[in-house]
Amino acid sequence: MPRERLGPSSVTRAAADLADEVGFERLGMGLLARRLLVRTPSLYKHVGGRADLAHRVAVLATTELGDALRDATQGVAGSEALAAAARALRTFVHDHPGRYAAVSTARPVGAGDPLVPARRRLLGSLTAVLHGYRLDPGQELHALRMVRSIVAAFATTETAGGFQVEVDAEDSFTWMVTFMDNGLRAARS
């Protein structure tokens, strides 16, 4: 019976799924090999090692997240687009904590790194959302950093179980998005 055909991309996909299940920091060559019913050294025929694997997962996840944001904000604008983008990001972190950890830890390495365009596309979707607020060009970058960081931080904390008190995180999230929307509309030039 012929074994599943491996290869860089299927190994990367399996690694991303594994990271979502056990946590990005526990993603290792040994565990992944067991998952793929293969001995550890065999993986080196498909990826360069642990660091390379993590980087590939980051590229994959950044691309997926970029697609999700683009889809979510397609055809809406302004406050609605902000809410949709925030929700999509939060959902992604929720459903794919390992992938998101890869996204947020990865650093581009060298020129021609596919992570660079993947990130550009991801930030592009958020930029498009913010364009709807018609901010000062000088403010747009700050706003971009804020929205990205805040939403990601909220989702990460929430996913990690960081909110102790028994008030629905959903409500807090909505409140926070509204807060940002109000502020951005007020900052409109």
Place this chain on the structure above:
Amino acid sequence: MPRERLGPSSVTRAAADLADEVGFERLGMGLLARRLLVRTPSLYKHVGGRADLAHRVAVLATTELGDALRDATQGVAGSEALAAAARALRTFVHDHPGRYAAVSTARPVGAGDPLVPARRRLLGSLTAVLHGYRLDPGQELHALRMVRSIVAAFATTETAGGFQVEVDAEDSFTWMVTFMDNGLRAARS
């Protein structure tokens, strides 16, 4: 010549310093032992291992950060307090990246974990700052969660070279603080 007296707390302090210098993820028993002019296994007489060490560093750093925030916000209120807290936080993350990484990754483990009260004190300072804005009681928790997210966002912005463009993080910080202050003053009940 009598050797420096070791012990759990001095080892933890040395570990925190080491983490600040080489990065929290590179904090290891071997490196720390070399730093203390001791063989690796000797450290196990003072701390329980790598995980325990990381946790102790987190408790220490959370306490230090809590103190810093309390000191910074002592005697001021409202916008001033918010700005002071933000500045103190940023200084801490900037000067002690390893300590901050410990703070943000640590999770309380079991009952009686000293991390729990340390965190409570830290959140307490933030709560006190928010009190100055006299929000609806129903809004305060949401605001606290948002501020927490922004705290994490600050750190992300500061440490990660994650943002490609070359605009000073300093500017983005002050912009974010102003943004929050405006929003909180507007939400005042």
Place this chain on the structure above:
DNA sequence: GCTTTTAGCTAATCACATTAGCTTCTGTCC
């Protein structure tokens, strides 16, 4: 002064990642 504890050490073990070198399967070209 003796005894018990403590803090250090060496040696051994375990878990990973990684590298080297062998083998087998597959698909291509004659």
Place this chain on the structure above:
DNA sequence: GGACAGAAGCTAATGTGATTAGCTAAAAGC
């Protein structure tokens, strides 16, 4: 059909880091 090149798997070996076991000497308590 068969020889052969390359791909993809494997076992064995190496290196690093954490951890444990068990020994020894210094120091603290009586």
